[in-house]
Amino acid sequence: xxxxxxxxxxxxxxxxxxxxxxxxxxxxxxxxxxxxxxxxxxxxxxxxxxxxxxxxxxxxxxxxxxxxxxxxxxxxxxxxxxxxxxxxxxxxxxxxxxxxxxxxxxxxxxxxx
Amino acid sequence: xxxxxxxxxxxxxxxxxxxxxxxxxxxxxxxxxxxxxxxxxxxxxxxxxxxxxxxxxxxxxxxxxxxxxxxxxxxxxxxxxxxxxxxxxxxxxxxxxxxxxxxxxxxxxxxxx
Numbered sequence: 001x002x003x004x005x006x007x008x009x010x011x012x013x014x015x016x017x018x019x020x021x022x023x024x025x026x027x028x029x030x031x032x033x034x035x036x037x038x039x040x041x042x043x044x045x046x047x048x049x050x051x052x053x054x055x056x057x058x059x060x061x062x063x064x065x066x067x068x069x070x071x072x073x074x075x076x077x078x079x080x081x082x083x084x085x086x087x088x089x090x091x092x093x094x095x096x097x098x099x100x101x102x103x104x105x106x107x108x109x110x111x112x113x
Numbered sequence: 114x115x116x117x118x119x120x121x122x123x124x125x126x127x128x129x130x131x132x133x134x135x136x137x138x139x140x141x142x143x144x145x146x147x148x149x150x151x152x153x154x155x156x157x158x159x160x161x162x163x164x165x166x167x168x169x170x171x172x173x174x175x176x177x178x179x180x181x182x183x184x185x186x187x188x189x190x191x192x193x194x195x196x197x198x199x200x201x202x203x204x205x206x207x208x209x210x211x212x213x214x215x216x217x218x219x220x221x222x223x224x225x226x
Contacts, residue, residue, distance in 0.1 A: 004155070031212065042116065042219040043156075043204070088155055092212065099211040100146060100169070103155030 002027040006089050006104035014112055017079050021107045023089035024071040033065055033072050034101065036088040043088060046074070079111045115139075117218035119205050125224045126195045134190045134221045138207030145188050146215060147180055148204040156204050162188060163211060195225045 003026045013019055025033065032050045036043040047056045049065035049072060056063050060079075065072045076083055086108050090101040118137040126132050138145050144163055148156035149172075158172040164185035173180070177195075182188040192199055202222050206215035 034214065036217070043217040045214055045216060048214055090155070099144065099161060100158035100172070101148075101156075101215060103148075103157070105153070105155050 002091070002093060002102050004089055004091050004102050004104040006087075006107050008107060009105060010108040010110075012110045012112065013079055015079060015081060017111075018075065018077045019079060019109065021074040021076075021087050021089075021109070022071060023073070023104055025089075025091045025102075026070060027091050027093040027102060029094040030067065031092040031094050034090045034092065035063055035072075035074050036090065038086040038088055038106065039084075046087075076109075079109075081111050081113055084109055084111045117205055117207050117216055119203075119218035119221050121221060122219065123222050123224075125226065128196060128225055130195050131191065131193045132195055132223065134192075134203050134223070136188045136190070136205030136207075136218060138186065138188070138205070139216060140186075142207035142209055142216075143185075144208045144211045144213075144215075145182060146206045146208075147188070147190050148206065149174075150202040150204055150220070152201075159190070159203075161211075192223075195223075197225050199223060200225045 007022045034048045035046040047063045052067040060077045063074045086106040088106045090103045147159040150156040161169040162182040177193045179191045202220040204220045206217045208215045
């Protein structure tokens with residue numbers, strides 16, 4: 001059975017800290033891994049990763065995929081209170097259900113002033 | 114519109130009532146997905162449409178759940194005879210094609226009393 005595990009489940013940091021969020025997966029016929037930020041509104045797309053070792057970067061956020069060890073990390077540097085949210089990792093696979101994303105439970109990040 | 118739009122944002126139903134949740138995808142997006150997100154969990158796949166065709170409904174938890182997209186644009190998720198365990202956030206996502214980035218709506222929070 002396909003599985004996506006995120007860690008830690010929750011995290012509290014001070015503004016300015018750097019955080020690393022983890023996502024490991026076991027899926028058949030891996031296609032892509034996506035990161036989303038979920039606040040009290042629509043989950044917002046952050047990154048889609050398909051190839052190992054290529055870092056994707058957007059401002060203070062970056063992410064990388066390791067297809068050999070089956071995990072991805074999401075880094076946030078110089079955190080701000082606006083980074084407080086749930087970060088969701090999802091994996092797409094070319095398997096039975098075809099195109100659905102398989103999500104982890106999310107990491108709840110709280111950035112305190 | 115610019116993003117995926119869902120309505121209503123909140124719905125309170127008495128146990129046994131029928132509810133209908135609406136999703137208006139991004140214009141031109143072929144693929145549409147419904148997910149169910151319980152408290153503290155990641156979204157879980159319910160069903161997938163490609164244009165008006167429902168290609169996968171393997172995630173629908175029971176035959177009380179029904180989804181349609183008759184003209185290949187707006188979709189409705191209907192839950193008949195609601196039960197307390199149906200309480201969750203129902204998220205809709207659309208994408209240009211089945212393997213592209215999925216963009217989410219803000220969801221409908223359903224509470225069944």
